[in-house]
Amino acid sequence: MTIVPRTPVSRDHELDRAMANAIRMLSLDAIENASDGHPGAPLGCAEIATVLFTRHLKFNSVDPTWIDRDRFILSNGHGSMLLYSLLYLSGYEAIDIDQIKRFRTLGSICHGHPEYAVEHGIEVTTGPLGQGFANGVGMAIAEEYLRQMLGSDLLDHFTYVIAGDGCLMEGVAQEALALAGHLRLGKLVVLWDDNSMTDDGSTEISTSEDIRTRFRAAGWQVLDANGHDFESIDVAIAHAKSDPRPSLIACATMIGRGFPRLEGKRGAHGGRVFKEDTQAARERLGWTSPPFVVPSEVLNGWRSLVSARNTERYDTWKSRVSELAPERRALLERLARRKMPADWQAHLRQYKKSALSLPAQPSILSSGEAVATLFDVFPELLSGAPDLEGPTCHKRDLQAFTAIERGGRFVHYGVREHAMGSIMNGMAAHGGIMPIGATYLAFSDYLRPAIRMAALMGLPVVFINSHDSIGIGQNGPTHQPVEFLASLRAIPNILVLRPADAVEVAECWEMALSRRDGPSSFILSRQALRPVRTTHSNENLSAHGGYVLAEATGGARRVTLLATGSEVAVALDAKGLLEKLNIPTAVVSMPCWEAFEQQQESYRRSVLGEDVLRVGIEAAVRFGWERYIGDAGIFVGMSGFGASGPGDELFRHFGITAENIVTKVLQRLESGKQS
Amino acid sequence: MTIVPRTPVSRDHELDRAMANAIRMLSLDAIENASDGHPGAPLGCAEIATVLFTRHLKFNSVDPTWIDRDRFILSNGHGSMLLYSLLYLSGYEAIDIDQIKRFRTLGSICHGHPEYAVEHGIEVTTGPLGQGFANGVGMAIAEEYLRQMLGSDLLDHFTYVIAGDGCLMEGVAQEALALAGHLRLGKLVVLWDDNSMTDDGSTEISTSEDIRTRFRAAGWQVLDANGHDFESIDVAIAHAKSDPRPSLIACATMIGRGFPRLEGKRGAHGGRVFKEDTQAARERLGWTSPPFVVPSEVLNGWRSLVSARNTERYDTWKSRVSELAPERRALLERLARRKMPADWQAHLRQYKKSALSLPAQPSILSSGEAVATLFDVFPELLSGAPDLEGPTCHKRDLQAFTAIERGGRFVHYGVREHAMGSIMNGMAAHGGIMPIGATYLAFSDYLRPAIRMAALMGLPVVFINSHDSIGIGQNGPTHQPVEFLASLRAIPNILVLRPADAVEVAECWEMALSRRDGPSSFILSRQALRPVRTTHSNENLSAHGGYVLAEATGGARRVTLLATGSEVAVALDAKGLLEKLNIPTAVVSMPCWEAFEQQQESYRRSVLGEDVLRVGIEAAVRFGWERYIGDAGIFVGMSGFGASGPGDELFRHFGITAENIVTKVLQRLESGKQS
Known part of the structure; x- marks a missing residue:
């Protein structure tokens, strides 16, 4: 293009110098x-x-x-x-x-x-x-x-x-x-x-x-x-x-x-x-x-x-705004003030209802489906992924944002995770944009410095992490996160959300988007998760952070199985086996520890159960779980890095199975060490 | 330079193609x-x-x-x-x-x-x-x-x-x-x-x-x-x-x-x-x-x-080696097999002894001093830092490794933390090199993907992290790590070492270098730490991971104060105050949780104390501390990000003081909730 040379203006350089000084x-x-x-x-x-x-x-x-x-x-x-x-x-x-x-x-x-x-x-x-x-x-x-x-x-x-x-x-x-x-x-x-x-x-x-x-x-x-x-x-x-x-x-x-x-x-x-x-x-x-x-x-x-x-x-700008048609002005003001549109939860809640009839499917897919309902509601929603649009499921039919198409709503970041994180922070700080971005959980360390900055600034950025455990299978330990749940939970001012099925996915999205003063991090599976929520609840149960998904039956609760994400279904299976052995067992789903910590102590105690054996179940390291299982509890999960093999075989290999939970519970109950 | 064009050779391209196929x-x-x-x-x-x-x-x-x-x-x-x-x-x-x-x-x-x-x-x-x-x-x-x-x-x-x-x-x-x-x-x-x-x-x-x-x-x-x-x-x-x-x-x-x-x-x-x-x-x-x-x-x-x-x-190479003078051959073989030189601990132990008479000084400086004793012992030791040679204290009088000076032993990585981490991994995997590299703990997230790879590969790389808490003061929350101890401890197969004074620094270096099958991460202070180890011990006490630094006096132990790094001195002060109030209190220094976990259960119990009130003290988030303080214990530390102000003021502002420990212990003991 032609550049019009700036005409040298007579300037007061003495004043300039003093201003700089x-x-x-x-x-x-x-x-x-x-x-x-x-x-x-x-x-x-x-x-x-x-x-x-x-x-x-x-x-x-x-x-x-x-x-x-x-x-x-x-x-x-x-x-x-x-x-x-x-x-x-x-x-x-x-x-x-x-x-x-x-x-x-x-x-x-x-x-x-x-x-x-x-x-x-x-x-x-x-x-x-x-x-x-x-x-x-x-x-x-x-x-x-x-x-x-x-x-x-x-x-x-x-x-x-x-x-x-x-x-x-x-x-x-x-x-x-x-x-x-x-x-x-x-x-x-x-x-x-x-x-x-x-x-x-x-x-x-x-x-x-x-x-x-x-x-x-x-x-x-x-x-x-x-x-x-x-x-x-x-x-x-x-x-x-x-x-x-x-x-x-x-x-x-x-x-x-x-x-x-x-x-x-x-x-x-x-x-x-x-x-x-x-x-x-x-x-x-x-x-x-x-x-x-x-x-x-x-x-x-x-x-x-x-x-x-x-x-x-x-x-001039102000007067232009004052002359705007009401709808356009309302949108501008909503965006400028970072407000939510009216009734923004409606589609998400509709998805939550419909999720009851979904088959077993990856929670990353459920998340992609839930988010797909939001693009019309939030014109400010921009998605993206660092060269993983397929497996992270959040592009779907979105057009790309490109050098030519500025209305595109999916950013192809390239294989640049760290930039994605910091760019999302910039979008959120700019205002008027609601950025979400997806990668594999194992690669989220690449953008961890940006996650920290989002938490420190209190920016409403949503970091979506897929392929969240050994459940990914054959790609092996480089791609199998084991320490990431703990390391993300350690960051102040971030919600770490690990929903167990599509219903919880919808609830967690409502939590993440409701939050205007800090980031959220979704932890989602590549493998299919069977539904664990089988009846509709108007209440957002996940918003409690942890809740009794299935109360003990056949007597007073003796065991509480605490699980997140893909392990909630394993816990339900273990409950079935334990109750056949006349051990009344409750299953607690804990999609968000940070939200659980915000609950009343009495609620937390009733959920965790007192004078019962508590078992933490998560396909990740134990670090941090002592908060809920105490000294006396059992942890079923990982103790080191993963391995390369089919996902279901790995769950058996590492003992994250209903049968192994039952064995450990029985051992503990028999040894009389129940707290 | 002149490139001699490679003479085209007659090749069997059919074989080439078959080999590729x-x-x-x-x-x-x-x-x-x-x-x-x-x-x-x-x-x-x-x-x-x-x-x-x-x-x-x-x-x-x-x-x-x-x-x-x-x-x-x-x-x-x-x-x-x-x-x-x-x-x-x-x-x-x-x-x-x-x-x-x-x-x-x-x-x-x-x-x-x-x-x-x-x-x-x-x-x-x-x-x-x-x-x-x-x-x-x-x-x-x-x-x-x-x-x-x-x-x-x-x-x-x-x-x-x-x-x-x-x-x-x-x-x-x-x-x-x-x-x-x-x-x-x-x-x-x-x-x-x-x-x-x-x-x-x-x-x-x-x-x-x-x-x-x-x-x-x-x-x-x-x-x-x-x-x-x-x-x-x-x-x-x-x-x-x-x-x-x-x-x-x-x-x-x-x-x-x-x-x-x-x-x-x-x-x-x-x-x-x-x-x-x-x-x-x-x-x-x-x-x-x-x-x-x-x-x-x-x-x-x-x-x-x-x-x-x-x-x-x-x-040819083999025969050349067989003709080497014995000393040169021994060096080559030692390097090739990643063995330690004879008596390698001698200088470090000497430093440990001399450390008893050091004044209060930053542990990052003590580490630099300890490491300085090792360069003659380990010709394979290469240091480096990403543009922080001064504040991270591990260059000292080392020559730089440059395009011309290939014998230099300090790599100026530039402001490139991530590359530093991955380059150190490459050096260690190459063999013959013992890489160490220092940056601020708050920036260690930039190289976290490399730290994870070192742990996964089991490479003996030493990551040195300075400026480890709010103790850094005015640079503020961006530079004040609060979640990093937890997030590093969550990684499998890495030693996280947070020594309390120069004596522990020397002991921790012996631990880090003894380890040939995985990385170590030092967590060190910018602010001066007063000596907490005042008598010489031939034994490497830090190698137990945690040990009783000062046993309770005046009766049976009622309280165990568990602390790491800069907070060990705070714990000692609190012990003094509590014992004046007739509350026999022990102080446990826990420079390395991973090593502590490797000890016999009876040892761990005796160190932590049974039927006593346990207090965890660390200028970092609580996450993970429940392992040692249980449900009933107290934690004195951070609950969120830091702030910008002088370091000592910040310790008071966030309540990480002997006085606040005493207040909390008294409250707990009086409320009769002692476990």
Whole structure:
């Protein structure tokens, strides 16, 4: 395409410099004050950020959640003072000078690393490198999809990411950039803080990659800029915005510029800032204000420039919205506020009813069927899988989201699990999108860093994991998860859902989607699961986390069999055998431990049973099960990795059978060790 | 450099074709027989593998562990029948036709995916994509290091990797290839099965990357070959071997070639093979032998070609070794057999003694000091970190391993955690190297897929994790691990070691290095830990996993405080306070749960204490602690993510203090609920 060269404008470069130096001094003062922090990035990127915020970024600091704002991500989150300075200077009320003075102290919203808080202008939590970059790709996908859906009069914005060398080295960023180029996410602009320096020293220590060529190989536009020259940055951003490809702007910078003792040196990255340093910086920068004071003309400069550029755009947008037909406005507002559509459960509940008459089938298939009922209800629902669309069953008849078809609702992530996770986080953080993504449970470790970030941010992302045990059979131990249930349950703020049949699948989807403040993780089988719920219940039984699926008969309960997912049917078989032996046995299905923990103690006790033998049954390691079976209970499951062979043979091989449960229960009851 | 063009040799192409087709028919027959498997890769790569094994690969099927063999990795491990066919055809005794007939059945060594078994010719376990590629980079580093150390007369070989599109999309491969180019690993040759097809269909669905340019950008030589033309492949491999850069050979192939119904189609990847298909393939390939029968002239062709090329090389090497000076020979043999040097513990035990007089210091520093004593003892010890050499303390005065300095003992991995993990696995699987690598515990999820592979393979890799809790302070929750201890403990076959002070650090290193059949994971603090072991013990107390550090005084034990790492000192303080209140309290340090589980039950009971109140104390989530504290115990630790503030303030904020332990114990004892 033809690029119209930006006409050089007469700019007040003295004001520009002072505005950039305000970032420098706020950052240095705050880091000195906290005796901790990372000066390198805020100082090195001061000009880049100033140009971006005062000349390009579309936002309204008075309405930080404006859905059509440009998104800005500081992927190198250790440079958090850059972001806090920008937010303060741009007039975000929550980030006042007092918060900045309390940078890195307990209770301040100016945390060590930026923590997701859209209402304060913080679009995502960053810190673990590469995540923010990939989140940006997710935001750009969200923007494309929503622009197609809502129309560019309502939604049309850019996603800007500042990323350091470290971010670009990470595999997650490498995966995400490949996908971004493939999908031609033209509204994604990455500003690379190209300072040739990492924590260990010169980047030459660990890389000789030609990063420009690498990005071009993936279909990006690559531009160069002097990262300390306002006009150079400005022109580059303008070019980036006008190209249909995603753009990388290599901004040549000096790390810690303006920090005389360490600028350009390795130590600037996270080096301690002393009073002498802030003093020396003041002299170098000609900054005469005391700590934490930005001269009013500079602050006014920031705020008037930001406001001048954005007020009209915002007001125009608002008035456009006010003129919308009611239905379209309602949709926009629902999406902007992350609300659920009216009666959204109806189709899911219908599926739950119909599930009673389904034959035995894989729970991953049931999940695909349940979700298929939701796409009309939730126009914001986007599915995807990393090259496993067939076996993970959540594509079905969805069209793909591609470089051309922006209305497609299935993202082909390629064999890029980690990027999928972080991209879904970016979509959810962008808002207006409800992302779900499916892979094999054994591969979910590849995206675990993203799962953690979703839990930490409290993002409503649904991670779907199939092929959840030795039940997958011949593919063998690499593909057989045994430790994943435990390791996911260990993460705070995530629901781990392992439904036993299609009815529980429907119930668990209702739980997952009801949850707007954290992620959920489905654990689903490849092998067919026979129905264990045979009568309809209006109540969502799974929402209790654990419930008595089949009460003991023939007397007072002596044994409680606690099981999840595919092992619930095994427990039912064991109950049948035990009750033939006159041992009244209850079966408890526990699809979600986290929900169970939220129940009243009396409920939990009645479900688990007191003074009974408790048996935990799960085709996974015991780790964590002691919570329910105590010291005295029995566990029937795995004690190590799996093996390669047919799934049913493996269940017998590892003793996860009704017969083995009976044997163990009898042994324990006979030895009189029943607690 | 000048490449001498390979003189075209007169070859028996009919035999070549038959040899390649032997792979095809063995693979199809085995997959049909198993009713499960992946025909696409074995059929598509038959010519590539035939050329590699019969014309290039240096190995001796009678001595599969020969340390100077070329290494071959099938990174796209789903194509396992390719590997088993090659091993059978090359004369590996263990992989006989009976094993191949039992492909994917329980008990066969022809597992669904290749499982590490050097004695059978299987260099690494592969399946999760990208891992094998990165393992190959590790093997190539190992080779460079050992060649420098032992001399090229003893050690001088190539590492060959076959990788599919999926492998190359994975972040771990992207990271590893960047490092391989940077380190100029000229003896690494990757044969890319360039068939433009993935499980979801054409690669065009998810990638438009110019892979050749991408590799060139990272410093690789890139060559093209017709993957079904023996001479084309042969010439490319010859070129690859003679270039100082790592080489990617893009081998244009047709997926499933020779499988009439599905060749060139998506379904060939993992599609079912029926009797009609093997019949159709026989016709297409002119293959007249019955299933599982390779005509003797073809089998002889394979074996004589393999033997002709390798016997002399092997015998020469053997005689060279027999003429070595005794010391050099002993070293070589020790390395080849993965034995420990005599008296290897001496320095470590010396450090343990001296540690008694150390001040309070971070356990990551103690670990760095302990390890520093080992480099002279273990010339095979290689350290590294992903851009955290300073804070992780394990570089110290080591020289870097670089493209020029092959004797360097510290690998600068760059900000590439996942690659570090998989590269360490490759080094360990190569043999002759003892790899250790350090990062922050919060980032260890990035390499978790590699940790799992190390555990699955039983490789003696040591993963060092620093900055292990809220104790890191201001960097905040992104950098504060809370769920990682639980999630690592959930993995089978790994020792998770969390020492409480420098003495325990030394003991834990002895445990980690003693272990030759699985990985270990150190969990270490950034903050200073005061010594808790104040008298010398000749015994390695940590090796019990848990032990009574301080027995209760003033009467029979009423309370057991169980703690690990930084919380052991907190427990000691609480003991002091409780005993002032006449509550006899013991403190148990539990640096390694897995070792504790291996102890006799009577020992475990005596340590934990019976009929006492047990309190688990760990600055991490409770998950898993019920194993030791039971239903009736108390847990003092974290219940969610951390926060940003000074570390000591955070310990108070989250109630992980001696005072809070005392309060909780008193409440419990007073409420009479003591079990």
